[in-house]
Amino acid sequence: MGCGSFNAAKADAPAPKVKQSTSEGASQNMNNGKKILVAYFSWSGNTKAVAEEIHKQVGGDIVEIVPATPYSETYSVTVAKAKAEQAANARPAISTKIDDFDKYDVVFLGYPNWWGSFPIPVATFVETYKLDGKTVAPFFTHGSGGEQRCLSDLQKLTPNAKFTQDLVLSGSSSKNAQGQIKSWLDSLQF
Numbered sequence: 001m002g003c004g005s006f007n008a009a010k011a012d013a014p015a016p017k018v019k020q021s022t023s024e025g026a027s028q029n030m031n032n033g034k035k036i037l038v039a040y041f042s043w044s045g046n047t048k049a050v051a052e053e054i055h056k057q058v059g060g061d062i063v064e065i066v067p068a069t070p071y072s073e074t075y076s077v078t079v080a081k082a083k084a085e086q087a088a089n090a091r092p093a094i095s096t097k098i099d100d101f102d103k104y105d106v107v108f109l110g111y112p113n114w115w116g117s118f119p120i121p122v123a124t125f126v127e128t129y130k131l132d133g134k135t136v137a138p139f140f141t142h143g144s145g146g147e148q149r150c151l152s153d154l155q156k157l158t159p160n161a162k163f164t165q166d167l168v169l170s171g172s173s174s175k176n177a178q179g180q181i182k183s184w185l186d187s188l189q190f
């Protein structure tokens with residue numbers, strides 16, 4: 001798809017911020033006896049809003065996937081870099097650190113659709129923190145292209161995870177999606 005159709009989503013979104021990459025919210029980190037982590041990548045805040053709502057509803061810990069070298073706040077620069085990284089199948093370093101990742105049974109993993117697929121730092125994340133044997137509940141936001149290869153490319157990277165039904169939201173609906181998130185979580189029995 002062309003860039004024009006997702007410019008609007010960026011225009012409405014807050015400026016990206018680099019956050020401390022530590023797990024937090026450990027006080028209520030069990031749901032149905034499962035230890036939960038919500039992990040997300042977000043450049044302009046849409047997926048972050050969804051991640052925070054999921055965390056609010058299911059509890060557990062939440063962590064942001066943060067590239068060691070942040071993306072530019074300039075849309076066109078980030079678009080060009082993301083495209084080049086995908087073409088090169090790059091693995092940029094991430095600053096995200098998670099202690100004792102093995103303890104998590106369920107990982108809610110979310111990111112925006114970037115060129116039809118995952119932003120490349122997500123690949124670094126799943127190759128660093130192995131999802132084998134874990135339940136993975138994927139969620140995506142997009143400009144207008146929908147899911148495209150967001151899920152199928154993730155499944156290729158981590159074929160030994162147990163995937164639930166995913167949640168796909170347009171970026172423009174991401175800040176008002178409490179009801180859709182609740183329905184999705186109910187359907188997954190969380």
Ligand SMILES: Cc1cc2nc3c(=O)[nH]c(=O)nc-3n(C[C@H](O)[C@H](O)[C@H](O)COP(=O)(O)O)c2cc1C
Pocket residue numbers: 001006009010013041042043044045046047048078079080082083111112113114115116117141142143144145146170171172
């Ligand atoms: C580098 C880049 C590439 C994108 N590629 C697509 C795309 O191929 N299809 C699409 O529907 N949206 C695309 N988008 C739009 C984002 O998926 C959408 O705005 C998303 O909600 C942004 O999430 P975020 O605020 O968490 O970063 C792209 C955005 C960027 C910055």
